[in-house]
Amino acid sequence: MGFQFQFQPVFARMDALLDGLWLTLQLAGIGILCGALLGILLAMLRGLGGRATRILVDAYVELVRNTPFLVQLLIIFFGMPSIGIRLSAEQAALSAIILNLGAYATEIVRAGIESVHRSQIEAGLSLAMTRWQVFRHVVLAPALARVWPALSSQFVLMMLSTSVCSFISVQELSAQAANVESETFRSFEVYITVTLIYLALAILLRLLLAGLGAVLFPAGSGLGRLRGQVGR
Template sequence: MQYQFQFNSVLAESGFIMQGILLTIYLSIGSIILGSIIAILFSALRANGPRWVGGLVDVYVELLRNTPFLVQLFIIFFGLPSIGIRLTADQAALLAMTLNLAAYSTEIIRAGVDSIHRSQIEAGLSLAMTKRQIFQHVIIVPAIAKVWPALSSQFVLMLLASSICSFISVQELSGVTAIIEQRTFRSFESYIVATLLYLVLALTLKVGLLGLGRLIFPRVSGLSRVQVKGEAA
């Protein structure tokens, strides 16, 4: 039997699909910003804080990196109400995505921090820079620049992982697609459209992050050299 594609009924829900896209973007951008702030803070605590604080950060990182994101999401949405903390589905999704991304980003930034040569820190000390100034100007900025491609990839993965939030009835793109499929009974067409939209969102974010890296780290990272070689070619 030859299958007949019928996208009209799916595309008729374009307004509903757009709502899902906007929520996906909101959750992704929100978790990227908040997760990055937490990751930088944890990196500072690892570098300058007491050893026991660094140990707590290590426990947090290993715990979230070695447990499924879906389980973390369920603990936040279904578990926290048992201790009196109630969050909406969207709030739980944003919190889970932020905490998960912060753990991965902290470990990625750690690799960048470890790549900073001791002589650079000693040079900062010789200039009478404070620990905060050394961390800000000598350590963290060059470290993030070196690992920016890896961070960018993690950000894109987090955008794609937002689809898991549909398990707690968050109506982001994946959740909206499931509802449209139930309404139209066009499973193949619904998920083809969702796949293409996720592809567009992921590629757009990837290109945007590459441009942001060139803007923020024009000389520290290798991103500017990639641009120069591309222009020369």
């Protein structure tokens, strides 16, 4: 007897999948925004701070980048209550996303900062610009233009990684898919549907980030040309 696709039971529970999709969008949106800001801030502190600051930032980056996201999530949700810090599943998931993405964003932005030639910094200082002005206008802006494609890819990967949050019972898209599968027993159909949703989300996010990059780094500007050189 041949297998027959039956999507009707899955579509009948589409409300649950849409609830999971909405939570996924919330986790990804807030996590990407806060994680990117954290990465930029730490990269700036690393560039402007002293030796102790650099050591602390590097230790954080290495710790996060060399441990699994799932372990970080479990430590925040199950481990932190032992020291008196209790977070809901959604709060723990969002904290883990921000901390994880912040470390990767820090390293990506750091690479962009180090690509700025020393002569450009000296030229800014010779124009009586402050150290902060030089860092903001001469170093940070070109650095972000150079690494925008890499940052965009990391944002998409982080959005897809929200599926891991189902391990602590966050009812995002993957968790809701498991619920629907247990109710309908249509595993193949459920996960085909969810795969298509994640694919659509990834493509849409890439398009949005490309559009944002075009606004931040216009094609006719020097920053746009830097971004174009990296993208080729």
